[in-house]
Amino acid sequence: MENLLDSGLVWLRRDLRTTDHAALSNALQLCKKVFVAFVFDTEILKELDRHDQRVEFIWESLVQVNTNLVQLSQNNGCSLIVRHGVASEVITSLAQQLEVNAVFCSHDDEPQSLHRDSLVEQILAQFKIRFFHYKDHVLLERSEVLTQSQKPYSVFTPYKNAWLKVIQETDLQEFPIKQLAHRLAATPLSVHSPLPSLAQLGFEKTALSELKIPLGENGAQHLLQDFESRINDYSATRNFPSIKGPSYLGVHLRFGTISIRQLARLAWPHYLQNKEGATVWLSELIWRDFYAQILHHHPHIVGRSFKLAYDKIEWEQGPKAQELFQAWCQAKTGYPLVDAAMEQLNQTGYMHNRLRMVVASFLVKHLGLDWRLGEAYFAKKLNDFDLASNNGGWQWASSSGCDAQPYFRIFNPVTQSEKFDKDGKFIKRYLPQLAKLDHKNIHAPWLMPKMLLDHAGVVLGQNYPHPIVDHAQARAKTLLRYAVVSTKNQLEQQKQFDLTQK
Ligand SMILES: Cc1cc2nc3c(=O)[nH]c(=O)nc-3n(C[C@H](O)[C@H](O)[C@H](O)COP(=O)(O)OP(=O)(O)OC[C@H]3O[C@@H](n4cnc5c(N)ncnc54)[C@H](O)[C@@H]3O)c2cc1C
Known part of the structure; x- marks a missing residue:
């Protein structure tokens, strides 16, 4: 003592x-x-x-x-x-x-x-x-995982392999509280004051309780219990936004209402038994560590591209660009999957991971807008906004990031929709005006015969927008825009990519 x-x-x-x-x-x-x-x-x-x-x-x-x-x-x-x-x-x-x-x-x-x-x-x-x-906040931080030459990793797979070698059971152990809780001291009266109300803090009550997001430490435990029974379905379900696939624990990890070690302790035994769902989920937790260490070692990513050459890209500017950005924010792009995703974000503060990739790619590679605009909008709207992961996600989508998708990989929002929201169930939840469209046409309503649109009560330009951009034209423009960063190496990558697409 x-x-x-x-x-x-x-x-x-x-x-x-x-x-x-x-x-x-x-x-x-x-x-x-x-x-x-x-x-x-x-x-x-x-x-x-x-x-x-x-x-x-x-x-x-x-x-x-x-x-x-x-x-x-x-x-x-x-x-x-x-x-x-x-x-x-x-x-x-x-x-x-x-x-x-x-x-x-x-x-x-x-x-x-x-x-x-x-x-x-x-x-x-x-x-x-x-x-x-x-x-x-993370499982392994700062310089705990380095290459053999003591440098930080900038590519995820080797980082993950090294991470799995470095991590010890002790890194997952619980920090005890209860046993020593008698040392918690009485708050002196001179210091004590009640929790200020939201109004006293200058804020208003929000739709949080209507959204039924489980709150605080109790809410986080409830979500984790619910996820436990689904963890081994994670890899099969996680890409489909209309299915309850992910854990929805992002906001709790953001504010630490649950310990990251508790999550890893859940996944670990499944991982050791080679169970696919939990292994993929553990991998996502490792992505979180990966982006946190990227921010630690490369603070320039706040505001600048990880690969600095990408700051040479000239993004669309001026009133037309402003208009496109507003359409994206307000879920009025005319691409149903993109708009449903933006509605989900605007209405709930959450967006499914697959959709984050789709809308981010759309902003950058279809609208030709600076990824930093989308990053800032997400930072304002996402309940689970985390500087490192958000920046990582945006720089991945814009190809300027550490282990990003190649610049010539441009998600087709219609194909993504057909693949990941086949029946249009998610789209219909957030865009009720499209509820009567059939599962084949809902992904690209502008291609439907007008008679069928009329029959479903959809009037393009009135209760649902015309597409604000053409996919093929946008793709061609983006390839030109990115030519400024196109190196021999990247052209080589493109050749390989094209071969795999044949
Ligand atoms: C453009 C873009 C922006 C993003 N912004 C954020 C952000 O601000 N905050 C944030 O926590 N995640 C962000 N992500 C990553 C991911 O989309 C969310 O972590 C995930 O959707 C949260 O839902 P969940 O808790 O149900 O995740 P689950 O699928 O259950 O995953 C469990 C946890 O793993 C972590 N995780 C999962 N995927 C990733 C990933 N790709 N990168 C880093 N961590 C991951 C998260 O902490 C997540 O809560 C972003 C991804 C993209 C493409």
Whole structure:
């Protein structure tokens, strides 16, 4: 006991839970008394819309964190301390007010967060308060997986193979909380304040509860249980947006209402038994680690192409380009699968992974618009928005990324629709005006005889748009646009690709 610090403050950020929590577990092991706090950071909130669902998601998660802390501490007066202000200022003054010896938190490798954390560390050091930070958000981070020449990987498959060699059972182990929960300290009255309401934070209640998204730590556990029975169907179902195939845990991983280790512990035994579904799902979790380490090693990807030569590409500009972008955002492209996907995003804050690839490719390679526009729109709308994975996904689609699809691979939105929404079930859910179209014609209504369209109550240009772009023309234009980055090597790739298409 004599080696223990007197007290510590756990600063929650994107780890809004009280189980399997690296920083909280370490604080409880190292300190006699532990306080837990969250700051609604005005530096982040000021950029958001008043109706941002994610603020409400965080708010609901904090309610659960507080309830769990009360229970874990057996009602000894411990509660979650919540503040609203500039996080670096608030957390450092709270640490002084509580007279703690150390502040504990999880790594957050986004450039702005790293900047904030280094500021916090400097301020705390002036007051002789230590700053401990831990890996928690990913399974393997930063430089834990390197090539033989100690360089970061930039291609996924060799990264994954190396990842599978590096990972140890200990990396998946749960960080214990309950056993040491008696060290959770009563919140001093001078510090205690109730959770501010959404209105006090400057936000409004959103459609989150109507959408029935399971919230907080309880919601995440519920989703995981539901997915457990489907995990081995994942590879067969994950590409079809009308089927309940994926886990829908993205938003929970984003805000840390579930531990990534718990997910990996679920997949691991199935992976060891070579079960395909869980193995593919584990691979997706590894993609998440992959993109996080790409951001860590290549912070220039925020705003610039991973492959810098791709910044030479000239994107469409001016009023016509603006119009095309608005049509894409507002689900009015005239391509049913693209529009249904954008409706899903606009109405729910979620979009199926297959559709993220389709709409991203459409924006860049059909409309000729800068991938950064789409990236920013997703950042605003996605509940599970994560800088590293979102940037990775967009740069993959625009071919400018580390392990991206070749620039001449251009998804055909009609073929994608026929393949992945064969019966048009997903399209009909989000575009009810097309509900009477048959499964053959729903993918490209402009090709239908007018009589059949009339019969189905679809009037192009009135209740559903004409296509805003022609696939074949767009394809030809994109190949020209990308010629600026076309190297001998890429032409070689294209030859091979064309051969495989024959
Ligand atoms: C253009 C584009 C943008 C994207 N933006 C984001 C984003 O902002 N945030 C985000 O978490 N994912 C993003 N993805 C990846 C992926 O689409 C989502 O993670 C997934 O659809 C979330 O749904 P789920 O939780 O049901 O996933 P599941 O299929 O159940 O997968 C489980 C988890 O694995 C991770 N994962 C799955 N696929 C990927 C992937 N391709 N890259 C990285 N991680 C992955 C996610 O954390 C996901 O929650 C993007 C993909 C594209 C093509």
